[in-house]
Amino acid sequence: MNATAPHILAVDDDPAIRELLTDYLTEHALRVTAVDSGEAMQRVLQAELVDLVLLDLRLGREDGMQLARALRETSQVPVIIVTGRQDEADRVMGLELAADDYINKPFSSRELLARIRAVLRRYQLMREMMPTRDDRRRGYRFEGWELNLRSRRLTSPQGQRVELSNGEFNLLQAFCAAPQRVLSRDQLLDLSRLHGAEVYDRSIDVQILRLRRKIEQDPAMPLYICTERGAGYIFNARVESLE
Known part of the structure; x- marks a missing residue:
């Protein structure tokens, strides 16, 4: 073997x-x-x-x-x-x-x-x-948005702070860590738990709906957090890591 x-x-x-x-x-x-x-x-x-x-x-x-x-x-x-x-x-x-x-x-x-x-x-x-011990990444930038991992803040392209719950923050962090990649609900649950969020399987869709309302121009026709029917979700944004 x-x-x-x-x-x-x-x-x-x-x-x-x-x-x-x-x-x-x-x-x-x-x-x-x-x-x-x-x-x-x-x-x-x-x-x-x-x-x-x-x-x-x-x-x-x-x-x-x-x-x-x-x-x-x-x-x-x-x-x-x-x-x-x-x-x-x-x-x-x-x-x-x-x-x-x-x-x-x-x-x-x-x-x-x-x-x-x-x-x-x-x-x-x-x-x-998972970040390594020498990972100096302080956040992510996507489509003008900035997610600061240290202060746990999301800033809009207009420079305004957008309040996120712990669950919403950790889901967005998971998406930014894996852009252009289909993530199942189980994977989103596991990735969220990595960062201490109390997100449960039955509420993943609810958390995503709330997150869409905060970052999408039209939550009913999302450009960033898109549903892959029968598979999960994909984050369709160009993401830049910030150090």
Whole structure:
């Protein structure tokens, strides 16, 4: 297996499931470490770089929810939780703990692979957008507008300050970081969370509508924040980074 392949850490106390996951995911260009306990999970996380954790919430002698909570408190590694088909409360709790996705047992191997790849793609985009320690960028300019990242201010082409909520500011920052690129609602949610915004999936469209009202000449026919039907949104503006 290529050492650069994404590394998946699977935590499940069923040896048959661990074998199935290892064989199937390895066949599809993923590197897999499969363990049966939270203690073993922590050892792997401390010793190796892990790109995603696949965590069964119903471990025999351990509370998978507590493991998920501890994992999220100490790490930003993506997490997909595995639950029983009837365990709606577990799914809700897991997502509230900021798990990235969930899948029900018994699951389709193809569906699991698709979900893993989708989460990995989202986090790859996030890594591309995250500022590095030596990033001296102080803001963005687009079509005469200026977004100052340090003061969190938006200035219009006429020099007037435009008030933005935290959610609106972080969405605009995400758009400016990825101009001319289609961003899904999930990606916008993840990118917004990078900067501390409390933006929830059901309100992304509402936040975008409010942002359009503030920067578009005609919000009903936007020139900048355009909808890509069935895919998400694209920021159709020429963006310049300011240092």
